[in-house]
Amino acid sequence: MTHQHDTLSVGMVGHAFMGAAHSQAWRNAPRFFDLPLHLRMAAVAGRDEARVHEAATRLGWDTTETSWQALVAREDIDLVDVCTPGDTHAEIAIAALEAGKHVLCEKPLANTVEEAEAMVEAAERARAAGVRSMVGFTYRRVPAIGLARQLVADGRIGQVHHVRAQYLQDWIVDPEAPMSWRLDRSKAGSGALGDIGAHIVDLTQFITGDTIATVSGRLETFVKERPLPAEVHHGLAGSAAGGSGERGLVTVDDAAAFLAHFRGGALGVFEATRFANGRKNAIRIEVNGSRGSLAFDFEDMNVLHFFDGDDDSATAGFRRILATEPEHPYVAAWWPPGHLLGYEHGFTHQVVDLVTDIAAGNDPAPSFADGLQVQRVLAAVEASSQRNAWQDVPA
């Protein structure tokens, strides 16, 4: 379905924080990996003409559009990369799929289960014509996370009993941190729950190969009103509040905590918060099984801790595996062992996997259906918090 048989022309919608991360990935993937298709960074779309021009120059896009509709209508575009806030994901992705374009869509897939369902239907219709789609849970592509999944699949930790996951940030702990779209339910769908809780739901299910069956949770909004911003940095709240004195209503959760029961029998404890003072982007995951345990923290993202219960008890203990060997996922394309990877590499790996699947005619993962399943878990947590009761996640 590519425009020219060996070129994939990409059009990106949105050019803030995620747009910058995706641009770097589209640019770097072919420089480090042997891709089956030539990539063309054909166009970027944004509403403000001056800003989108500046972004295209800075991020390396050939041309610009001032509406996503114009970008989707372009015949020379093969793939649409959706890097906008959640309220526009469904509309853009469905239009692009209907126009026969492959779609990469930022997470969470949508703002509601209903939107996500419509996206899955559109993806399935388009798939019949060879059109592919993927949702951007990039942390799956951290090598240490890939290794963790492999160890679980190989039975190295045995039957999974416990899943412990925290996603901890602190960028709005200051009550004077200004409003941003991420604090507005009509734009973002939810707060910490969907923005970062979605990642740990996806990651724990990816690592364990299991899915969450039922949840009991509580959402909290600690600061209910904030100053309207003078400017917004990278979609996160800026440090300087606007001078007008006007305040806006925070309509999403600041933090979410929930218990989960996995279909395979494991018990899960999850926490997602923007109020963990001092924690910037900690993603901590621990899995305890009948034969061993795994532990990961994104703030030390090249490392996986592995406890092998089969070791001699006199010398057993968590071993610190530096996941930078060529046999670890994606690493061979980069630097020699011990030369570390960072946040942006996950986005590059995402492009590599997507382009490889498109060229091979395979279904990329995580699919829109996977994104919908995560959305159902998030919706169940919200419902549980409202009802003060356990809530099942539809299979």
Ligand code: SOE
């Ligand atoms: C903001 O909380 C954010 O940028 C998330 O939206 C991303 O998904 C996460 O990778 C980092 O934090």
